[in-house]
Every structure is written in structure tokens, then in C-alpha cells.
Amino acid sequence: MDPPRIFDLPRRGTLNVHDSLLPKYAGFSPLIWALINGEPEVGVTAHMMNDELDAGDIVRQEAVPVGATDTATDLFHKTVDLIAPVTIGALDLIASGQTEFTKQDRSQASFFHKRSIEDIRIDWTWPAEDLERLVRAQSEPYPSTYAFHKGKRLEILAAVVSQGRYGGTPGRIFYREGDGVVIVAGADARTGRNHGLAITRVRTEDGHEMAATEYFTSMGGYLTSRP
Template sequence: MRVVMFGYQTWGQRTLQALLDSGHEVALVVTHPRSDHAYERIWSDSVADLAEKHGVPVLLRNRPGDEELLGALRDAGPDLIVANNWRTWLPPEIFDLPPHGTLNVHDSLLPAYAGFSPLIWALINGEKEVGVTAHRMDGELDMGDILLQRAVPVGPKDTATDLFHRTVGLIGPIVTDALELIASGRAVWTPQDRSRSSFFHKRSVEDSRMDWTWPAEDLERFVRAQSDPYPNAFTHHRGERIRIVSAAVSEGRYGGTPGRIFIREGDGVVIVAGAEARTGRLPGLVVRRVRTEDGGEHAATDYFRTMGGYLTARP
């Protein structure tokens, strides 16, 4: 088959590599220009560089739909478009152009976690598994019929970085298997169960702000979901922003006001957590390591020299 690829960052680069290795002809690649957005500087392997290395024509677009791009697509004459991590909506004159339509590869187990940053949101929410879905693109973002899915378990200490490496390794096999099914006429498309759908927005600075009324178990996952190189979970101490690099759920139960810097436990410092913390029946969050705005990283037991005071959402 002749294939056109739309994609960006490492997800798109891995997809393009799978297409190049598949034996199908890659006629054109469309990718986004480099971005300064915090989440788009992470996992930023270049789709354009890989395409150019293999002599595949490349077009750079923030958004599709202009006449030059539409003309290039018609000239390429694809049997199939494959997309992964394309950051804006593709119009029907593009996704319906090839005879086989457009195959989108998304890093969640659809219909859950459509949209953006699915691994981070899934880890925050305590999901037991994550994965990758290959589905047909239609007019609703990440809602088209499913062809293939692959899943991996989420371990109790996994970070979003761990899950990225585990799921990005699924891209090559799922793209290869999907193309084989489509090319052979054996593809079976399954409609998504819309009653199980969820859609998540792009993350921004506000989404990393800690809320000490959350239970400690949720906050511990929140910290793991924003592991390096992602922007870390942050809070404020004495008016200064600090980032929580490592944390755990306390063994003891602690009562009081959420955000109170309370007591040492093990190798960290307990912060009172949970909306019902006043009952004294809830664990706190043991903060182990923090990072200050100057980039310095400290053991929490060194940073919090005295107990008392509060961590707050804002200065």
C-alpha cells in the first residue's frame, strides 16, 4: 500500500519507523514544527529528520486543510493515512481521502482517555492497565471504530515515564499488525462503547498544582504521574514554589488540617492530607525529596528543618 503519515514527537517517529520497516511505500509525511510547549519538548524525537533520512517528502503544518497540503495529499495518492500524536483535528477531506481511510494510533485503551496526556491522567486515576489503540479516524476526536488494542499493566511504583517507555514499545507491533490486516482485507472494526468514553484536555501548569485535600493515595500517584522529565507536581512553602520529586503514603494516620507540615516518618516528612483529615483516620503524604525553583534537589528531612507551617496551593 501507499501510505501517508501524520505525526509528531516520539510517538509519531516510532510510527514512521514502523511504516518504513513494513515494506509499504511511505509517500509523504506531515508533521508539526518544533514547539516550546513544556509537554511538547518531552519525547521529542523528530519525525521530519527520520523522513528526510529516508528520502520521504515532508510538509510542516500547525493545522491542516490548506490547498497546498490537500494538493500534495491528492498527488501522493495514498491507500491509507496513518496518524499518531497529530495535535489538531483532521478534516474529513483528509481523513476520508484514501480508500482505506485513516488509521489513528492513540496511547490509551479507548474509549477511555481520549484526548491528551492519557498516560498521566490514567496514572493519577489509579488505572490498573494502560495501552495503545489503533482505530479508524472519523469526525469525533479518538472516537472511531477500533481495529486493535494492546495493554500493559500499571505497577504500584510505576511513574508516567515508566509507562511511556512501556507503551511506546507497543507502537511498532500494533502498526505492523494493523497494516497487515488492512492490506489483506481481514480488518474487523469494532464500534466504541460510548457509555465508557472519557475525554481529557491538554495539560498546563495549573494541572500540576497539588491539592492537599486529596487523599494521600491520590497525591502519591499524582507525584508519580509527573515524574522527570515531565513538569513535576508542585506546591508552595513560605511563598516559594517547591516541586515534589518523590513521595509515599504514610504508615501512620495523622489528624489536622490538610497541608500541615507535621512530623518525620522514615526517610521523609509527613504532610497532612485529605478533606477528612480532621478525623485523624487518614494517612498523610510522606514527602521524601523536593526541588526548589533554582533547580536544587533536597531530601525533605533537610529542607524542612523544623515542623509546623503549611504547604499551600498558592503563595
């Protein structure tokens, strides 16, 4: 980050455009984190820069709803369309001589780190609803979520929350439901009250992409987080 004194060199300050609804989701990969967390909307914020990352006064902000099947790629395209009007609108306000803008409520602020390989490894103790959003959040061109099957990496390209409720141990390859293969999910899966993650499309370690029903030729065994 540039030294704060640089932000004050322009007579009217320095404007930044961030792809989240600040003060929430400051930092890195905000669209992906917001989708994983089930936020109902995402957006773009134009704010003045100060000595703290993404914490300056808000000049203009616009939001778009998150659809039930939206991927991170979809949200990227939705928010890209907001950048020009938000930026131009903010610059117009600054050019008009306005100097007082909306202070960020720091009690509502959250700051996220860069995503890494650990962030896309599936943890089967997560509820199926969260895992389904994780799969959508890691849509192409982002790296896909993955687990291990019989010691080999298996990318999960598409999945839905199962209609039925399935009990047992998280990660169990359990049942074919429609076009998907249900994996038991949730820390309390033993209760039988949870929906599972119905995987519909996968990519093998050697790059072959196929329907999950083609890959899983029999039920049983486990998908694991480690080889």
C-alpha cells in the same frame, strides 16, 4: 484536526494510533491522567479515523499493567514498545481486506484536556494515595508537582503514602516518618483516619534538589496551594 473528508481519501481509510485503551482517555496526556486516576493498566489503540477525535472503530489494542511504583516515564517506555506491534498488526488486518472492526462503546468514553500549570499544583484536600500518584505522574521530563512553603514555590519530586494515619488540617507539615516528612492530606483529615503524604525529595525555587528531611529542619507550618 484535519477535515473528516481527508480520512476517506485513502482507499481503505486512515489509521491512527493513540496511547490509551480507547474509548477511555481519548484526547491529551492519557498516560498521565490514567496514572493519576489509579488505572490498573494502560495501552495503545490503533483505530480508524472519523469525524470525532479518537472515536473511530478499533482495529487493534494491547495493554500493559501499571506497576505500584511506575512513573509516567515508565509507562511511556512500556507503551512505546507496543506501538510497532499494534500498528503493524492493524495494517496487516486492513491489508487483508478486513473492513469491519470493533465499534467503540461511547457510553464508556472519556475525553481529557491538555495539562497545564494548574494541573500540577498540589491540592492538599486530595487523599494521600491520589497525591502520591500525581507525583509519580509528573516525573521527569514532565514538570514536577509543586506547592508553596513560606510563599516560595517548592517542587515535590518524590513521595510515598505514609504508614501512619495523621489528623489535622490539610497541608500541615507534621511528622518525620522514615526518610520522609509527612504532610496531612485529605478533605476529611480532621477525622484522623487518613494517611498523609510522606515527601522524600524536593527542589527549591532556586533549583536546589535535596532530601525532604534536609529541607524541613523543623515540623510545623503549612504547604499551601498558593503563595
